[in-house]
Amino acid sequence: MASAQDISNRIIQAVMAQKIAPGARLGEQQLAMLFECSRTIVREALTRLAARGIVTVSARRGWFVIEPSHEEAREAFEARRVIEMGLIRCTHVVSKAAIKQLKAHLASEKAALKGTDIGLRSFLLGDFHVCLAECLGNSLLADALRDLTARTTLIAMLYQSSHDAAESCEDHVRIVQALEKGDLAQAEQLMQGHIGTVQAALSRQAASGDPLAQLRNALSPLAQPSPDEPVVPAKRRKSSRTAAKATEESSTYLGALL
Structure with missing residues (x-):
């Protein structure tokens, strides 16, 4: 259980x-x-x-x-920026074991980018920041970043982020390379740029702060078909047997998600 x-x-x-x-x-x-x-x-x-x-x-x-609202989105990214940059700033030496673990995570990210499992790719890109905190020796901040990363993932979904997954992975690679060289100032600067880029990729709907934007888009007039375009007949109503089956399956719909 x-x-x-x-x-x-x-x-x-x-x-x-x-x-x-x-x-x-x-x-x-x-x-x-x-x-x-x-x-x-x-x-x-x-x-x-x-x-x-x-x-x-x-x-x-x-x-x-x-x-999350637009204001909550701004606060979440600001919190991540403070924690992650501060975490790097307070680090004096990054161990070889930590670099090895981070490189292993990057290898998993790159493999996921080549694969078809979008969920795994999204998880690994977000989990990099949790892994970084763990590798730098702060499990409490790792827990905090896990929640903040989950929040910013929801924000990206809600505001239709255009940030490219491959670009995010390359940002992670450059951060780890700076840590491996011992250039913590550059790593901090790269992290700041990375989080700023992710935040800037949110749609204009978030930037405008228009609370009616989503409703306005949803209720805009539908495009009328051209006179030459064939009319597709509507699908028949589901039979009672099909509807019953759908109701039966709905009780376990979360299984596909979790």
Whole structure:
């Protein structure tokens, strides 16, 4: 039977892999079925994630993954900038073992970029920052960065980041190269530039601060087909048997995400 810690870890991993979108509902009963545990344990896991700022709860609607506002997005990136640059600044020597571990992580990133598993790629790119904190000997900051990285992953999904994964990996490579050379000032500068680039890649919707942008886009008039364009008939309504099957499968939909 899964523990509350197991469940919260899996949800964080799924968020960092971009498998769970901002605003997604996390049903207690569905999670309990998926992890084969009681709803009490699920509720404990979700309460922990709420305290860490990853999920939120509504008395009548249930548990949901957060949907960060523009201001919360700015604060999250600023917090990451302070922690990660400060972590490098306070480092005096980076051990060979740490460099070896970071290079192993970079190798995994590069392999994921060549593969087709987008979730794994997203997770590894975010987890680099957690790995860096661990390699520099601060597990407390590693935990903090795990939550902040999950938040910024949700922000990137919500505001449709255009940041390229290969570019992010190259940034990581240059940071590790600077650490290996012992040039901590350059590593700090590269980290600042990297986080700034990721933040700058957020869509103009985030930059404009227009609270109606998403609704305005959603309710804009649909494009009319040209007179020569054939009309495709609408699909028939699902049969009761198909609908029942869909309802039956919906109870385990989180399995594909977690």
